[in-house]
Amino acid sequence: MAETAASGSGMPQLDVSTFSNQIFWLIVTLVVLYYVMSRVALPRIAAVLADRRGTITSDIAAAEEYKLKAQQAEEAYNKALAEARAEAGRIVDAAKAEMQAELDVQIAKADAEIAAKAAESERRIREIRDSAMEMVSDVSKDVTTDILDVFGAKADKRSVTAAVNARLKGDA
Amino acid sequence: MAGENGGLEIRPMDQFEVKALFGGDVSWYTPTNVTLWMALTVVAASALMIYGARGRALVPSRAQSAAEMTYGFIYNMVKDVAGHDAVRFFPHVFTLFMFVLFANLLGLIPFAFTTTSHIAVTAVLAFTVFLSVTALGFILNGTKFLGLFWVSSAPLALRPVLALIELISYFARPISHSIRLAGAMMAGHAVAKVFAGFAGALGAAFFVPVLAVTALYALELLVAVIQAYVFTILTCVYLKDALHPSH
Numbered sequence: 001m002a003e004t005a006a007s008g009s010g011m012p013q014l015d016v017s018t019f020s021n022q023i024f025w026l027i028v029t030l031v032v033l034y035y036v037m038s039r040v041a042l043p044r045i046a047a048v049l050a051d052r053r054g055t056i057t058s059d060i061a062a063a064e065e066y067k068l069k070a071q072q073a074e075e076a077y078n079k080a081l082a083e084a085r086a087e088a089g090r091i092v093d094a095a096k097a098e099m100q101a102e103l104d105v106q107i108a109k110a111d112a113e114i115a116a117k118a119a120e121s122e123r124r125i126r127e128i129r130d131s132a133m134e135m136v137s138d139v140s141k142d143v144t145t146d147i148l149d150v151f152g153a154k155a156d157k158r159s160v161t162a163a164v165n166a167r168l169k170g171d172a
Numbered sequence: 173m174a175g176e177n178g179g180l181e182i183r184p185m186d187q188f189e190v191k192a193l194f195g196g197d198v199s200w201y202t203p204t205n206v207t208l209w210m211a212l213t214v215v216a217a218s219a220l221m222i223y224g225a226r227g228r229a230l231v232p233s234r235a236q237s238a239a240e241m242t243y244g245f246i247y248n249m250v251k252d253v254a255g256h257d258a259v260r261f262f263p264h265v266f267t268l269f270m271f272v273l274f275a276n277l278l279g280l281i282p283f284a285f286t287t288t289s290h291i292a293v294t295a296v297l298a299f300t301v302f303l304s305v306t307a308l309g310f311i312l313n314g315t316k317f318l319g320l321f322w323v324s325s326a327p328l329a330l331r332p333v334l335a336l337i338e339l340i341s342y343f344a345r346p347i348s349h350s351i352r353l354a355g356a357m358m359a360g361h362a363v364a365k366v367f368a369g370f371a372g373a374l375g376a377a378f379f380v381p382v383l384a385v386t387a388l389y390a391l392e393l394l395v396a397v398i399q400a401y402v403f404t405i406l407t408c409v410y411l412k413d414a415l416h417p418s419h
Binding site: 025026033036037045 | 188190198199201204206207211213214218221222225228229232236239240243263267270271289291292293296297300354358
């Protein structure tokens with residue numbers, strides 16, 4: 001390096017006479033820059049970065065907590081929903097059973113009424129038939145007596161009745 | 173370097189001259205353009221790291237974000253390359269990075285003076301790193317630091333040879349460390365100046381060198397940042413060797 005320095009003023013970099021000046025000002029600059037950076041700039045930025053990291057960490061923790069709460073709320077909601085469904089099912093069953101019982105009672109009552117009415121009707125039908133039969137036998141007796149009268153045959157009441165009755169019984 | 177047609181002269185090295193700001197000779201304490209541009213470097217670095225980050229907002233502004241990313245970038249570099257116990261040297265490494273980065277970037281302003289293009293500056297930086305790291309290696313590890321040169325995984329017969337090579341490469345570190353930065357900065361600026369000079373000489377075809385300078389400028393911007401990065405990461409590598417000398 002020494003020989004090239006001697007050889008030329010072509011390169012100002014090799015002009016040894018300016019070296020002391022450059023080195024002096026470089027050292028001053030580096031010392032100033034070091035103090036500015038290490039005492040002011042870097043601690044501030046480090047503090048900001050630490051602050052941000054702390055905020056992010058606590059925010060994530062808070063978000064985690066909220067998520068947990070949301071999950072719990074969902075679980076509670078689902079539980080309440082299931083309970084409500086079960087309750088509703090129970091109420092429906094109870095209502096059904098009640099209605100069924102009511103219905104059974106009504107049906108039994110209705111059946112009894114129907115049976116009573118049917119018995120009544122049957123009884124009346126029988127009465128009507130009996131009276132009809134009586135009338136038929138009366139008319140038959142009268143007609144028979146009249147016919148016998150017309151033919152001039154004397155018929156006593158007793159034998160006509162017996163004959164008509166026998167005849168009606170045979171037909172019926 | 174003199175042009176053929178009359179008064180044209182391209183002097184690509186003039187931009188590197190150290191001049192006294194207020195005239196007179198340059199002695200060691202004279203305020204020079206070196207002083208000015210180094211002061212501007214401190215101002216620019218402080219502007220980004222202090223003024224840019226002044227809001228201290230939880231959600232950063234763009235300038236604050238840039239300051240934080242620079243911080244994180246160098247912090248992670250120190251941690252990943254040199255290890256967790258190197259973090260206490262983070263302010264030193266960060267100062268180095270900010271100085272080199274902003275000196276390189278400010279040097280790209282037209283008519284600016286690039287302090288890092290001077291071998292005197294980069295050599296002081298590199299030897300500061302070299303001497304501090306070597307001293308640190310001996311203070312922390314004692315004579316075990318010499319294990320750095322004694323490759324215990326190699327066959328015994330080869331070890332003295334390897335030790336010699338390791339020793340030479342170790343002492344070559346500050347030289348390559350400093351010349352790499354100064355050379356890259358000087359070459360780029362000199363080439364830009366030469367192309368700019370062509371623009372005047374070519375007349376109607378001036379746009380060719382103008383386009384070339386534009387492209388070169390983009391490249392130089394990349395080089396400025398990459399050289400700052402390289403300088404810093406090499407510092408971290410050397411720091412790692414001092415903290416953990418075993419191979």
